[in-house]
Structure formats: C-alpha cells, structure tokens
Amino acid sequence: MTSTFPRSEIFGLSSQLRGAMVSFTSNIAEGFSRKSYREKCQFYSMVLGSLTEVQNQLLIARDIKYITSEEFTKVAGQTIVVNKITNGLVKSSKLKTLDS
Numbered sequence: 001m002t003s004t005f006p007r008s009e010i011f012g013l014s015s016q017l018r019g020a021m022v023s024f025t026s027n028i029a030e031g032f033s034r035k036s037y038r039e040k041c042q043f044y045s046m047v048l049g050s051l052t053e054v055q056n057q058l059l060i061a062r063d064i065k066y067i068t069s070e071e072f073t074k075v076a077g078q079t080i081v082v083n084k085i086t087n088g089l090v091k092s093s094k095l096k097t098l099d100s
Contacts, residue, residue, distance in 0.1 A: 001075065005066045013066070017057045024050040031089075041093035047086050055079050 002014040009015075024047055031043030055076065062072040 001061075001067060001071065005061070009066070013057060013061060017054065017061070020050045020053040020057065024054065028086075031093075037093045041090055044086060044090045044093060048083070048090070051079060051083055051086065 002009075002017055005014045027043045027047045027050065031040045031047070034040045034043065058067070058072055058076055058079070061067045062069060067075075
C-alpha cells in the first residue's frame with residue numbers, strides 16, 4: 001500500500017507505517033521464542049502498541065488522501081481482527097503466568 005504514497009513520503013509516513021509493521025511481526029516472533037509466559041506477555045503487549053501505531057497511521061493516510069476510504073476500511077478491518085487475535089495471545093499468556 002505504501003508504494004502508492006508520494007515519493008516525498010518515503011522517509012515520512014511510508015517509513016513509519018512500514019516500521020510499525022516490521023516491529024509488530026518482530027515482536028510476535030520474539031515473544032513466541034521466549035520461555036516464560038511473563039516474557040511472552042511483555043512482547044505481545046508491545047505488539048499491541050505497534051498495531052495501534054499502524055491504525056493511527058492508516059487514519060492519517062486516509063485523511064491526507066494517500067489511501068481511499070475503501071482501502072482504509074478494508075485494512076482497518078484487518079487490523080481489528082489482528083488486534084483480537086493478539087489480545088487472545090496476551091490473555092492466554094497472562095493466564096498461564098498466573099498458573100505458574
């Protein structure tokens with residue numbers, strides 16, 4: 001999606017959006033590899049922060065007309081699904097922390 005942004009945004013919003021997504025997937029991977037549920041939960045919580053950044057940047061991209069309302073609706077809907085899945089990971093990890 002960011003490849004359609006104006007070239008002047010390559011180090012601005014485009015870079016921010018891509019960076020937040022890289023952070024999101026990297027923290028999922030790192031959390032998955034952790035042994036303790038407490039550490040897993042810490043990384044999964046950071047994932048939620050990155051996802052919130054993505055959602056905010058999508059709003060900005062829509063508002064300044066880098067993406068259409070239709071594109072925004074589709075991708076924002078996907079972020080809501082991902083948010084629910086990630087919250088499930090956090091809750092599951094917290095429950096296992098309490099059981100330990």
